[in-house]
Each structure stands twice: as structure tokens, then as C-alpha cells.
Amino acid sequence: MNSPEGSTIIRVEHLIKSFDENVVLNDFNVSLEKGKNLVILGRSGSGKSVLLKCIMGLEKPDSGKVEVFGKNIPELNQKNLDAIRKKIGFLFQGSALYDSMTVKENLEFPMRQEINKNSRNEIDERIKKALKSVGLPGTENMMPTELSGGMKKRIGLARAIIRNPEIILYDEPTAGLDPVTGKEISHLIVEIQNQYNTSAIIITHDISCAKIAANKIVVLENGICKKEGTYDEMLKSDDKAVKQFFE
Numbered sequence: 001m002n003s004p005e006g007s008t009i010i011r012v013e014h015l016i017k018s019f020d021e022n023v024v025l026n027d028f029n030v031s032l033e034k035g036k037n038l039v040i041l042g043r044s045g046s047g048k049s050v051l052l053k054c055i056m057g058l059e060k061p062d063s064g065k066v067e068v069f070g071k072n073i074p075e076l077n078q079k080n081l082d083a084i085r086k087k088i089g090f091l092f093q094g095s096a097l098y099d100s101m102t103v104k105e106n107l108e109f110p111m112r113q114e115i116n117k118n119s120r121n122e123i124d125e126r127i128k129k130a131l132k133s134v135g136l137p138g139t140e141n142m143m144p145t146e147l148s149g150g151m152k153k154r155i156g157l158a159r160a161i162i163r164n165p166e167i168i169l170y171d172e173p174t175a176g177l178d179p180v181t182g183k184e185i186s187h188l189i190v191e192i193q194n195q196y197n198t199s200a201i202i203i204t205h206d207i208s209c210a211k212i213a214a215n216k217i218v219v220l221e222n223g224i225c226k227k228e229g230t231y232d233e234m235l236k237s238d239d240k241a242v243k244q245f246f247e
């Protein structure tokens with residue numbers, strides 16, 4: 001069953017995560033409400049990817065809460081963690097498509113455990129729908145090497161939505177793209193939010209992406225949530241940590 005409108009579906013509280021002496025997240029707090037896009041702005045190395053990994057249960061926090069759908073991720077056993085991961089789509093930093101597989105095989109990959117249970121036709125239909133949603137219908141048989149950077153991102157997006165996730169985590173969705181293509185991808189993120197009623201965390205340092213896609217923005221600096229607000233509120237902020245992104 002999907003979460004009710006307006007409910008908090010990700011709640012990170014007092015999250016501390018370090019690697020040896022390097023304290024990356026140092027009492028970080030953030031929440032994501034159902035149906036919203038939350039943008040996390042942070043400089044390179046600020047801990048954005050580490051945060052997403054804590055949410056996915058790929059990194060274990062030193063302390064603090066990482067609740068997804070009301071369940072504290074670090075406390076879950078593998079079975080319950082897998083059940084939550086099924087409801088989360090992930091767009092990896094740099095798309096991470098398998099070069100030796102066709103577009104179709106790349107999209108089938110997250111569904112590999114379901115393929116026996118579902119009919120072939122249903123899988124094909126899902127792939128077709130996802131490719132249409134990202135504006136690349138009919139590209140099933142192409143190889144990743146034949147795709148431009150922007151097209152790869154779109155296929156990465158199609159793979160993130162293929163299982164109708166409730167949550168999508170985007171790690172740098174516009175990195176490495178020219179500004180025009182970056183804007184197209186940002187608009188696509190909003191279209192996906194509307195079409196699939198997803199809630200998303202978007203990690204970026206692209207202010208144009210934040211402007212287009214964010215319902216709420218937080219700035220991550222020195223391991224904490226430095227500031228939180230809408231795009232317009234952030235634009236007016238005098239905080240140095242915030243201003244650096246808007247100049």
C-alpha cells in the first residue's frame with residue numbers, strides 16, 4: 001500500500017557518519033514529504049552520496065535515525081531492507097548503465113527476480129512505458145555506447161522508474177550535461193513526479209536543476225543541514241553557505 005498524501009516518508013534525524021577521523025555527516029537532519037521533490041545542495045565531498053547510501057542501507061550510520069516508510073533502516077534485517085528497497089528507484093551518479101547490455105536488458109535488470117512470475121508481455125509493456133516517459137521510445141535494442149550523455153541519463157531515469165517506485169533518489173541527475181540538456185532532465189524529473197506520484201531526493205550542485213525541480217531545498221555543509229527553504233527563500237538568504245550556490 002502506498003503512503004498517504006502529506007505523510008513524511010523519509011525522516012533522517014541526528015545522523016552521524018564518519019570514515020575513520022573524517023566526520024562526513026555530523027548531526028544531519030532532513031525530512032521528505034509524500035509527493036514532494038527535496039533537493040540537497042552540497043559541494044563536492046560534502047557527503048551527499050554518503051547520505052543516499054545511508055538511506056538505501058548501503059552504509060551503516062555511526063548513530064542517528066534513517067527512517068523510510070516509518071522503518072529505521074539500520075535496524076532492518078536483509079529481508080525487510082529488500083522490501084523497502086523495492087519501493088525505491090535510484091539514479092546513480094553517472095548513470096551506471098551496463099555497457100555490454102542493450103537498453104532493454106539494462107531496464108530488465110532491476111526486475112530480474114520478477115521475470116519468471118510476470119509474463120514476458122507485461123515486462124515488455126513496462127519497458128515500453130518507461131522509455132516513452134523519458135522521451136526515448138523504441139530504443140530497446142540500442143547499446144549504451146550508441147547513446148549521448150543526455151540519453152544515458154534518460155535511460156538511467158527509465159531504469160529508476162521501471163518498478164513504479166514510491167521514492168526516487170537522484171544522485172547528480174544533471175552532472176556532465178550541457179545546461180540545455182540539464183534543464184530538460186530537470187523538467188523530466190518534474191514530469192515523473194506528476195505522472196508517477198513519486199517523492200524524490202535530488203542530490204545536486206546545479207542551481208538550475210534545484211529551481212526547476214525542488215519543492216524544498218536544503219544545503220548540506222560541514223555535515224549538517226545549514227539551511228532549509230523554498231528556492232525563493234534560499235535566493236534571499238544571506239548565509240554564505242547558501243549564497244555560494246546562487247551566485
Ligand SMILES: Nc1ncnc2c1ncn2[C@@H]1O[C@H](COP(=O)(O)OP(=O)(O)OP(=O)(O)O)[C@@H](O)[C@H]1O
Nearest residue numbers: 019022024042043044045046047048049050051093
Ligand atoms: N567508503 C568510503 N570510505 C572512506 N571514505 C569515504 C567513503 N565514501 C565516502 N567517503 C568520504 O566521504 C566524504 C563524502 O563523500 P561523498 O561521496 O558523499 O561526497 P559527495 O558530496 O557525493 O561529492 P560529489 O559531489 O563529488 O559526488 C568524502 O570525503 C569521501 O572521501
Ligand SMILES: [Mg+2]
Nearest residue numbers: 048049093171
Ligand atoms: Mg556524490
